[in-house]
Amino acid sequence: MDVAEIISHHILDHDWGVTLSGFRIPVTTHTVTLLAVSLVLLLGLHWISLGRQSRAGRLLTTLMEEYVLFIRDGIVLPNMGKEGKTFLPYFCTLFLFVLCSALAGLIPNMKTATANISVTAALALCSGGLILYCGLKFHGIIGFLKGFIPSGTPGWLVPLIFPLEVVSMIIKVCVLAIRLFANMLSGHMVLICLLLIIFVVGQMHIAAGAGALLPAMGLELFMTCLELLVAFLQAYVFTLLTSIFAGSVIHTH
């Protein structure tokens, strides 16, 4: 097994091969991780929302209220205005879902689901759907389409600008998916590569492998901490950009 195969094996999604009447059910490592994350989030947040009187319950309730305030006052309201309050549950869920999916990869035997282009594309698709919904809800179909034409554009430029703006919006949504995927993937690739240093050097000489152990582990630890930071950062960026794009559709030129 060469290095590329090892890296692919650790990063690529693995299909569990579940079929129902010949129809493939997409039960893969990443989808199972996502389902586990969803279940934990659902049960955990439901428990917190019940407002337990225990010390841990109160602490977690306060923590979640602070989190909601952060999403509402830091992301949704500044970018979408008061119209965005309706979508607060969506953004609260989005941030936690992206964050927990990324953090799940740091748990042994679990994978970072957001290092899968299909998963990030699905999330971007949901964000795209939200943007579309916002545009149609607040401006109607004509108003939404008009929003793609900047005010003051000469009539003869409209046929050129309109498709450009539409493509620009589609690209923005696609970039959401690619950014998250690339960041998560690259972090995990680096982590695996650092671990592989030990084995690659060890194949040359066992003593060299042992010598590379400590530096490689130190770097691994550093990169893991960095991955933690990146997980929070990417969850924030994904949520923030979604709200900005949705806000730009609600409050057109």
Add this chain to the structure above:
Amino acid sequence: MEDLLKPDYGVLVLTVCNFLLLVYLLKKFAWNRIIGGLEKREQQIADDKKQAQDARSAAETIKRELDEKLSQISDEAARRMAEAVKIGETQKEQIISAAREQSERLLEQAKAQIEAEKNKALCEVRDEIARTAVLAASKVVQQQMNETSAKSVVDRVLEEIKAK
């Protein structure tokens, strides 16, 4: 490695369904309660703040009114004090003037009385002298003098008395 960029549409659809279902369930079972509780508390804080502000403005109004009243009372007290002082001064002047007038009157009365007493005493003395003189004259007359010589003697004696 090219599999990394190959989308798995099954995973994509499942993720979309998973995520949207999670949004719905979390909204129903968690976010509504958490956000509702948060908004309720924010509303309560806003109400408390408003109540506190109202109470503060009411207290400020009362303080302003009290200050105004206090200022009015101070002015009134100062005015009354000045008035009292003025009345006191007037009364003092009146009393002093009355006392002075009375003392002058008494002095005048005393003087008049003394003058009257003096005159009375003089008259009495004069009468006494005259009587004594008459008595003496009568005695002289009785002895050897006539009425004319007696009168001249009496007049001379009276002149001497007046000269004294």
